[in-house]
Amino acid sequence: MAPADRDRMVLGVNISPATLDPTSNPSEGIRIVTYDNIFEGLTRLDEQGRLQPLLARSWTVSPDGLDYSFTLQPDVTFHDGHAFDCETVRFTLNRAAAPESVNPQKQVFQNIDSVTCPSALEAHVRLRTPHGSFLSELAWDDAAMLSPTSAATNGLHPIGTGPFVFSSWKRGESVTLERNDHYWGQKAKLKTVVFRFFSDPMAAANALMDGQVDAYPSFPAPEMAEHFTTDPRFVVTTGLAPFKGLLALNNRRKPFRDLRVRQALAYALDRAGMAEALDIPGSRVLGSHMSPENKDYTDFSTLYSYDPQKARALLKEAGVEPGTRLRLLLPPIGYARATGELVAAYLEQVGITVSIVQVEWPAWLSQVFGRHDFDMTIIAHTEPDDIGIYARSDYYFGYNSPTFQQQYAAYENTADSTARHNLAVAMQQTLAHDVPNVFLFFIPRTNIIRRNITGLWNNLPLPACPMADVQWRP
Known part of the structure; x- marks a missing residue:
């Protein structure tokens, strides 16, 4: 494999999205492309489904379950240069709860009574009634933090805080992401990631066999996976998913x-x-x-x-x-x-x-x-x-x-x-x-992956394909 090829990876995806704004549409295809890649939330779920901090470094919850106090990551900027701070949190959550909101989880956000900003890096969220799943739901893409300057156009040109920036979208065919070299956290291993969309399982299988696709998490026809188990180029794994x-x-x-x-x-x-x-x-x-x-x-x-x-x-x-x-x-x-x-x-x-x-x-x-x-x-x-x-x-x-x-x-x-x-x-x-x-x-999740790829999630606690840690083995 040439050095330039090691900077690029193509992944197969089952569902072609109609928009790239995860806060406006429930399609799994949006989440596969954007979750932990373009957009980030205050919290995240890891591969085992455990709650982890992300744009919120830490938090406390009042004994009555109504008040959440978040300490935010410093020095975070959106891909358009807009600063991430408490005002971003307030804008995002208020937008999701607004009467005109089309957020798939609008009801969750409408339970928010207020969002206040003690300082730029402190956000205080008060709920109307206790909601034990609130922190986990903040990890979903529906709660992705949005820049006020780009929220209205995220459907066509998504802008987040994540380790990859949006490059191009060929509707019905592919979405291309490029590494965010100004990312606030650990930089992504790959320079370019391409998500290709397939509605026909046979076409997906042929693309893997022909080398047009390098990995296919959540392969759409698990009954066809046996054709890849005897091919030394691939590894076929089965993981957990909330299917x-x-x-x-x-x-x-x-x-x-x-x-x-x-x-x-x-x-x-x-x-x-x-x-x-x-x-x-x-x-x-x-x-x-x-x-x-x-x-x-x-x-x-x-x-x-x-x-x-x-x-x-x-x-x-x-x-x-x-x-x-x-x-x-x-x-x-x-x-x-x-x-x-x-x-x-x-x-x-x-x-x-x-x-x-x-x-x-x-x-x-x-x-x-x-x-x-x-x-x-x-x-x-x-x-x-x-x-x-x-x-x-x-x-x-x-x-x-x-x-x-x-x-x-x-x-x-x-x-x-x-x-x-x-x-x-x-x-x-x-x-x-x-x-x-x-x-x-x-149905468990079936993944078909080139043998020399590492870092892809085997389990799928939510629709996602985080790519920051994915790379080609030496």
Whole structure:
């Protein structure tokens, strides 16, 4: 490998983003490119999912869980030269909470009562109510610190404080980053990083084989990974990820307003058989909206074991006529489209006709996540500890349970580990009973990497691909 080549690396990514502003759109593709590369938050999660300081050097939390005092890193500047300080923190958090905000986690920020600045490098955040996950949520890209001078244009030309600066974006093809030689922390090892986007797993595999792509974290077709295990050029690894594959239901619409219908769908699907049919190494049935590596995970998958006769009886009881037609919107991801065919076949057996509609990511985000115009969809939630989305009646699947909302409020209002665990189990039990969505499967993260690359994360505690420590081995 020529010396110049050792300064450059190309990575494969599954989802082509429609914008590069992570505070305006929930797409995983944005986070893979920007998290810990262009943008940084006050805190971060490391590869093991542990909370670490970042733009905040340290913090203290009041005993009542309402007041957070942050000491900020000194001598930090944005890529446009704007200084990072407490006023930046105030601007960012107030912007995320504003009535006109489109931040995917807007509800988190609207719990902020005030942000004050005792000094340039001290920020004081007061919450309206205790929120035990606040520090972890500040590590998500939704809480990336933004320069007031560039926040409005980050969608096309992102400017952050991170170890890489934005260079170029070929829509639908690639994003190129260059090393930030003025970075406040340890400089990145690579000079240039290119993220290439693939919607076709075969094209992704061919790009790896042909040397056009050097590494593919979260390879989109794990069942194809065996072709690389015998190739001495590559290492294939399996890591943990908060992957929660769902058949998401629009609870606002008939017939899903009826609990019996949602339960019927859970009985109608042979989820163990589906996981086996997908032939993805390490996949297994998911028992709640927590990933199995979460210490609070409780498996309720046996509550609705495969029983098509029970499903038909519940549908009849709910007045759902045989031949009822429902639309299933599928994003352009291999697992979703393969699973969609299986779901349609199983539901056909209990009298529901499924019309499959395949859409691209921008259409899915607009139609499903934005306008809530869907019956069913198959999607993986990859954010860590995001069970709180079920407390949001305005979320895309429209689940509205006062019982769950009370449980989640109690969960966030306590810092006691035993109480939080018990409440986490109770929340999962409520979801298992109510079936707002059908929990399908967990899929581990499969990474295909050139053997002489080091520093890439094996585990994925949140959608990310931090590149500062990645390099070619000598």
